[in-house]
Structure formats: C-alpha cells, structure tokens
Amino acid sequence: MTNLRELYVCSVCGNVVEVVNPGAPALVCCSKPMNKLEAGVVDASLEKHVPVYEVVDSGIKVKVGSVVHPMEEKHFIRFIEVLTKNQVLRAELSPGQAPEAFFMVNVDDVVEVREYCTIHGLWKAGK
Numbered sequence: 001m002t003n004l005r006e007l008y009v010c011s012v013c014g015n016v017v018e019v020v021n022p023g024a025p026a027l028v029c030c031s032k033p034m035n036k037l038e039a040g041v042v043d044a045s046l047e048k049h050v051p052v053y054e055v056v057d058s059g060i061k062v063k064v065g066s067v068v069h070p071m072e073e074k075h076f077i078r079f080i081e082v083l084t085k086n087q088v089l090r091a092e093l094s095p096g097q098a099p100e101a102f103f104m105v106n107v108d109d110v111v112e113v114r115e116y117c118t119i120h121g122l123w124k125a126g127k
Contacts, residue, residue: 001025007122008034013019016078016116039114039124047074049076049123051080051113060107062091064099064123071095083112098119 002008006019017027017034026035041050043097048065062080071092077099082089084105091101099115114124 002027005039005088007116009037009121010034037116037122039122040120041124047109048076049115049117051115051121051123051125053082053107053110053113053125055107056102059102059104060110060113061102062113064117069099069117071099072098075117078116080115080119081113082110083114084109085111102103 002019002022002024004019004022008017008019010013010032010038012030012032015029017029039089048067049069050060051064052066053060053062060082062082064077064080071077073095076095077093079093080091080101082103082105086112089103089105091103093099112124114122116122
C-alpha cells in the first residue's frame, strides 16, 4: 500500500512518481510494477549524493554533497525537495545547472531534505 510522499520509479522508462493520494495497492508504469525508492544516507562514492543544507537569511540553502555533483545530460540531479509537516517544496533542476537550491522555510519546520540523481537514485540528509 502506498504512503504519502513516497517516490516510485519505472524500471523501463525511468518515470518518477511521488504519492500525493495514498492507499493504492501498487503503482504500474509501462505494464510493470514501479519500484519504491529508498533514500540512501551514507555515500561512499566520489560524487557525493547526500544533500547538505545550511541556514541562510530567510530560509535554507541545499547543495548536493560536499563535492559538487556532475550535472551532465544523462547524469544529473533531477530535483531537490524539502519536506515539512504540511508542504513539499521542490526545485527541479536540469543539466548544466548548479546542484543546489534555496528554499524559503524555517529550518525548525524541516522534516526531511532529499534529492534524486538520474543514475544513483534517491538520497536524503540525516537529521
């Protein structure tokens, strides 16, 4: 059964879906069940994936990893999300952009910070 804010990916076409209406027994794309994404929190690779965030003037700035992540045509950060109790704030990124985003949110309201890499999947910051 699906839960609110879970992310799923299609193994055929790469479509990513975020659940906004929970309760479906399964999600299907390209005639196959979609795979639920589980966020990594520890990165052993050279291109760090774990989001790092800092408090700035009127919100938080999120960067992907302590080493800049590649933003190439086939390997890039698709989005960065900040989840609060009542909101999902998302910055959608494209190849060539910096793998970072600013969110106008009180750091005390942040429940989770996560990002999705087109090659290495979902990652979240530990809290």
